[in-house]
Amino acid sequence: MTNTDILSKIQLQLDAKKPFVVYCKPESDTITALFQKESKQYYLENFLDKGFVFAPFTGTKKAFIPAKASAIVTTKITKDVVQKDESYTEPSINQQAKHNFEQLVAQSIAVIKTGKFNKLVTSRTEHIAVDTNVAETYQRLLHAYPNAFRYCFYTPDTGLWMGATPEQLLKVKDDILQTVALAGTQLYKEGEKAVWESKEQEEQQIVTNYIVSSLKQYSNTINVTKPHTFRAGNIIHIKTDIKAKLEEATLLENIINKLHPTPAVCGLPKETAMQFLLDNEMYNREYYSGYLGEINHDFTLDAQNKTNLFVNLRCMKLTSSGVQLYIGCGITKDSDPEKEFFETVNKSITMRKVL
Numbered sequence: 001m002t003n004t005d006i007l008s009k010i011q012l013q014l015d016a017k018k019p020f021v022v023y024c025k026p027e028s029d030t031i032t033a034l035f036q037k038e039s040k041q042y043y044l045e046n047f048l049d050k051g052f053v054f055a056p057f058t059g060t061k062k063a064f065i066p067a068k069a070s071a072i073v074t075t076k077i078t079k080d081v082v083q084k085d086e087s088y089t090e091p092s093i094n095q096q097a098k099h100n101f102e103q104l105v106a107q108s109i110a111v112i113k114t115g116k117f118n119k120l121v122t123s124r125t126e127h128i129a130v131d132t133n134v135a136e137t138y139q140r141l142l143h144a145y146p147n148a149f150r151y152c153f154y155t156p157d158t159g160l161w162m163g164a165t166p167e168q169l170l171k172v173k174d175d176i177l178q179t180v181a182l183a184g185t186q187l188y189k190e191g192e193k194a195v196w197e198s199k200e201q202e203e204q205q206i207v208t209n210y211i212v213s214s215l216k217q218y219s220n221t222i223n224v225t226k227p228h229t230f231r232a233g234n235i236i237h238i239k240t241d242i243k244a245k246l247e248e249a250t251l252l253e254n255i256i257n258k259l260h261p262t263p264a265v266c267g268l269p270k271e272t273a274m275q276f277l278l279d280n281e282m283y284n285r286e287y288y289s290g291y292l293g294e295i296n297h298d299f300t301l302d303a304q305n306k307t308n309l310f311v312n313l314r315c316m317k318l319t320s321s322g323v324q325l326y327i328g329c330g331i332t333k334d335s336d337p338e339k340e341f342f343e344t345v346n347k348s349i350t351m352r353k354v355l
């Protein structure tokens with residue numbers, strides 16, 4: 001199949017309400033696709049099957065496209081059909097949405113100051129009434145964010161999602177696990193060296209500490225790099241790479257449940273932070289800040305026993321009335337509500353640019 005064939009097949013699958021996923025891994029120029037042959041909705045029952053999982057932020061029903069029920073194809077990205085993002089304009093600010101989000105952030109800062117939480121990741125959603133051509137939008141996404149995991153996922157139950165996420169949840173090959181701690185955000189400025197304030201460094205360190213302490217249960221050998229600046233489109237983050245050698249009996253399911261949702265998308269302590277968000281965000285995150293990716297097989301290389309999961313950030317849901325964007329930011333005791341709102345605006349540009 002060529003690049004164009006895969007993109008046309010997306011429309012055929014959508015018309016027939018058959019699940020599919022099309023994705024491209026960071027720094028790769030190979031598009032991989034799983035096109036399910038029937039319209040049946042599958043859910044991941046155990047972590048032993050091979051396929052592509054799409055898990056929500058909360059809840060146990062994880063949408064799944066099993067390898068055995070799908071046609072699997074790969075192709076190289078071609079450059080000829082790309083369109084420029086000339087239509088992009090700075091987003092206008094909805095004052096009510098700004099007020100509501102700043103209230104939520106102020107409330108979060110107040111509870112953090114009581115000592116109940118170290119960190120909370122608050123989020124919001126934004127609707128854009130726009131007509132989208134799915135294949136063209138995905139094509140632009142592929143070219144705009146080469147170091148992100150760029151996907152387009154559909155099942156009848158989840159609806160149609162697209163995203164370009166910079167955050168790996170985990171990657172496992174045999175007994176080696178790799179993950180990252182990602183947090184802290186500022187706008188990317190060409191030619192300027194990033195300077196990180198202590199607030200952002202601390203926010204990112206909280207994520208690293210949590211991941212490392214969670215992994216200690218499964219590994220005696222954990223390597224952690226120094227924090228470094230990582231570019232994700234128009235913004236930059238602080239990132240630490242973490243690698244662990246797993247003990248023999250480690251179950252994939254346990255380790256995924258331990259790491260998800262990371263303090264980069266939820267908060268600490270994890271369970272109470274999640275409850276706080278469910279009670280106070282006033283909207284349903286659905287699959288935003290859930291995770292997605294290959295389970296037990298690398299379909300790009302056709303290689304066994306590899307799992308490669310990403311956190312569903314910088315994403316959108318495409319509906320008949322337009323596009324729903326999802327954006328969030330990490331809050332600590334030193335956060336400023338208005339700055340945090342504008343951070344979500346900056347993050348929303350990742351998806352706006354390809355619309």
Ligand SMILES: C=C(O[C@H]1C=CC=C(C(=O)O)[C@@H]1O)C(=O)O
Pocket residue numbers: 121123167182183184185237263264265313314326327328329330331347
């Ligand atoms: C929650 C999001 O980003 C997370 C990942 C990197 C940096 C973040 C931050 O600086 O707040 C967030 O923790 C999002 O993009 O919606």
